[in-house]
Each structure stands twice: as structure tokens, then as C-alpha cells.
Amino acid sequence: MRRLGRFFSTLFGMAVLGCSVLAGWALWTGGVFDGAVAKELRGSSVYIAPGVELDEAAAERIIGNRRLTVAFLEPGADLREACHSTSNAANGTVMVPLSREADEYDRYPCTHTTEDIGTGMVIESMIVRGIDQFRDEPLEALKVMAVNYDQLVKAEVVPDGARTISPSLPRYLIAAAAIGAVVAGAAVLYFGARKAGKLEARRRERLDAADDARTLLGASAAVLAQQIIDLDSRYARLRRGVKTGMATSEQRQFLNKYRKLVADYTELLPEITTADESRTADLAGKIEALIDRSRALARLDRRLQQRTGRSAR
Secondary structure (H helix, E strand, O other): OHHHHHHHOOHHHHHHHHHHHHHHHHHHHOOOOOOHHHHHHHOOOEEEOOOOOOOHHHHHHHHOOOOEEEEEEOOOOOHHHHHHHOOOOOOOOEEEEEEEOOOOEEEOOEEOOOOOHHHHHHHHHHOOOOOHHHOOOHHHHHHHHHHHHHHHHHOOOOOOOOOOOOOHHHHHHHHHHHHHHHHHOHHHHHHHHHHHHHHHHHHHHHHHHHHHHHHHHHHHHHHHHHHHHHHHHHHHHHHHHHHOOOOOHHHHHHHHHHHHHHHHHHHHHHHHHHOOOOOHHHHHHHHHHHHHHHHHHHHHHHHHHHHHHHHHO
16 A cells, blocks of 8 residues: 555656546446447437337438437336436437337436426427327427427527537547657647647638528528427317318318428428538528428418308307
8 A cells, every 4th residue: 555655646656547537537428337228329319229110310310410319218118217327428418218108108308408497397398299199100209309399499498509429439539648648748739739729710710601691591490490380289189180080171181281391391400400501592492482381381270260260150
């Protein structure tokens, strides 16, 4: 013990101790102790349990780079444990564990974006709104959650911005780089920081050049999302009419067009978030076309409501 004390009192011993602590941190944050759900969601937005049938690639495209993570678990799974076990791996995201039950989804949504209880309850209640009607269509349920998430972002309840995924390998490299820094000295850090600063400056210039076009594109997408949300309650009521066999042909037409509108909007969202300046004009035209379809649906909804009112009289 005395020899160890003398060793760690030296500059080299303190450097070894510091690097050991850093290596332990890299192992822990890299997910070496994570369960299956946490390991998958550390580098992905969707976890699919064995036995659950779902196109993972399509699900990833729907979520895009939103701060949203979804775990499709087997029936009877411990959803609460799945939520709590991902607090580190899915940090900064809205986490939604789901499992299929007889008539609906069993869910335990939890948010890792805020520590405020009230804000968390709002997020957790809104993110799963409307998904039960797609119990047998998990991709459609994901699209509904994506629309709900965009609405939460628009309301500034969920922070705006894309999710940043840090793979585990660079964390191990951090520990190796720290040991090398003890030998190489401050010169490596200086030149590395200088190069990183230049790259960041160039990236910032490219982003600033495309900011105006992207701002307009984002505003149009927000308008479309609001229109879809406004039509959602009418869609839910008409769908109940279909289940009872009371829906008219026009009401069925409204339901089909609404589903197609939501699907097209969700499919377009990943392109919006990753579009460069050369694509913004084309995407703006597509969004305007979707807005026109949404307005046409709103007009159809008003006609249906007027006919319902006359029938009631």
C-alpha cells in the first residue's frame, strides 16, 4: 500500500490514475453494461424485439433524425423497465416502449428531454395520441407519433434540433487518445483543436448560406403539420363510424385521403430535415401540394358537417 501511495503521488502515477478513470467512464458510457433495448437505441431510433414483425429500415426512415426513440417489445414485456434502462442510451429523446395487446397498444412513454414533471406529462400523453387505431399497422402508428412529435416541437415543448448519436467506438478512442496525450503533450491537442475549429467554421458558413431557404421550408412544413393535427379529431370520429358500419362513401373518401396525406407528409419529412440548398425549391413545391390537399380535405369536412347538421334537423 505504501508503494502504491508513493507511485500515485508521482506525476506519472497521477496520469495513469486519470487515464484509468477515463477508460472506465468510456466503458460505462459506451454501453458495456447495457441491456438489449439500450444497446440498440444507443445507435438507432427503433428497437424491435425478437418475434415482432416490423420493417426496421422503413421505421428508421419514418422517424428520421427526430429526438424520438421507440421500442416494439413482445406482449407482456416490462415497459417501465425498458423506459428506465434507456435513460443513458436514449438521453435527450422522447422514449416510447410499446407492446401489442388485444385491442390497443400497451405503452409506457417517458421523456429523457426534460426533468420538469409537468412538461414530461404533456409530452408523454401527446406523443402516443391516436396510435391505438393502428394496432395492426405499426408503421402507421409510427407516422402518427412523428406528427405528434412535430407538433410538440412546434409548441416548443420538445427542444428543436436533430438527435446526435455518439457511437461507442469513439468513446474508447477517447481513452486511448488521453494516454497518447500524456506522451505526445499539448501539441497534439493544439493542432487538433485548430483543425476542428477550421472545419466547424466551414460548416457554419455552409449552414448560414442555406438558412433562409430552410427557414421558409420549415415554416411551410409547420403549417402543413398544424393542418393535419386539426383534421385528426375529425378523422378519429369518422373512423369510429366505419367500425360501426354507419359511414357514408364520402366519409370513407375523407378517411382514405387523410391516411394518404399523413403517409405522404411523413415520407417527405426526412428529406426536409436533410435537404441541401439545391433541393429546397423542389421540396417547397411538394409541401405546397400537400397543403392544397389538406385544404381540400378541410373543405370536404365542412361539407360533411353541414350535411350531418341538416340530417339531425
